[in-house]
Amino acid sequence: MNTLNSVQVTRVDETQWQATTGGLIVGHGDVSQRPDGRLFLSIDVWQDAVLDRLAATMLADLPTPLHTLVGEADLDLRSRWEQAGFTVARREREYVLSTEPREAGPDLPQPPADLTVLPAGTADARLLRALDRTIRQEVEAAVGWRTMPAEVLPRPAGTTVVDPTKYAVAARGGRYVGLVRVVPIRRRARIGLIAVRADQHRQGIGRALLNHALGALHRAGIDSAWAEVDDSNTAAIALFEGLGARRSGTTVELVRR
Template sequence: MNTPPFTAGPGEHAVTVTRVADGQWHALDDDLVAGRGHAVRRPDGRLFVSIDAWHEAAFAALAAAMLAALPRPLHAVVDEADTGLTARWRRAGFTVRRREWEYAVPTDPRTTGLGAVLPPPGVTVVPAGRADEDLLRAVDRAVRDEVEATVGWRDMPAEVVPRPAGDTLLDPSKYAAAATPDGYLGLIRVVTAIRPRIGLIAVRSGAQRRGIARALLAHTLHALHRSGFDEAWAEVHESNHAASALFRGVGARPVSSNLELVR
């Protein structure tokens, strides 16, 4: 798809945008690629757009072409510290939908104060890699259904990982679980690639406020510390006061924030 040239202002080159593939656009300035735009539909159904442009004219032209071609609503994620990029998206008509804080979480029990923390009576923590996959799927599905019935899963952190329809559990080996004889009450997921990332910690609504989440976190951080990691990372929605309190209570510090924008 070709769009009419976009002229940024007097004395500047005209920018032409071309749709080069499904979900991909290029901005050409004097026959040179001056920017690229992408659109990706995440597993939760939301359509996310991104633009990498050398200058304002290329960004504006790409945004105009993509907005004309794509259905609404559209979402974008930016580092809140990148005020220039945030301003560009705002000029394109996007507004802030949510803010998510990134925390650096210490793992040393002497810092976290979690060295003596145990799960409540009748509950045990099953380490990652040893949890029963069927029970994991059951508690994961139950937690998601409970969230969907209240605040809605779209207000929870989005996982940009392809998976079969209806299958919400990622690699089962990454999960530890809080177990009882009747099943699992909660779970925590940690991915250790370049740095450990706590991607999910959740407890069934009927079992909350018993210290289960804290016990899962204590177990996970202790295991990471034994493996030689000084810190883990976690993202928390600014409205999730319980999660923020949990992480701050173990000495976690906010290091950055991301904005999800929507139009």
């Protein structure tokens, strides 16, 4: 237990901390682990001083490196994490897309004629998981999985495709070559991942997958979708902006090594 002035900070379990004063809870902190092993901190408080005390206790309890996410516009919160020893690791753009049907631009290449998009829930789960593993290996060998969206849900160790029904898959020449994961949330949806095999890049497959996903959402009565894209991923930025995506914000990933 760490007591500073009237605030007490206690680690209540392996992943959660709690700040109290006068018997009242005034703040929470937690740590979550990504499938790639990175640890992300999150703190929910009303007062800056409580944040500082929670952060100090969590940093003392946990091994480095540690990561956290801050909105680009939240300069005060970013400054407090930087005072605690964090530095900028990467930036992530947030995009919002309408699911309204759109005309394909005449200057955009058409996807291969032999490409088939299998709707969500219809792909072979075994082949889907094999495709997911292959794509992850290709990404890690190229730009690194650290460039993927930081907001991912905790998953069982070694499992990356938890619910195959959320994936639509692009198939070509008898094999799976790309995938898109979409999670509907009321009248919006999150595009959690869109990826294509390395030897199938620049053939319009990613655009075909994204168009398919947006069309399926529109038919389901969902108005819009959002996605996060690493600020250095020029291909993904061009894909989303080419389909009329509106940039809604930027998130900064900070790291303490």
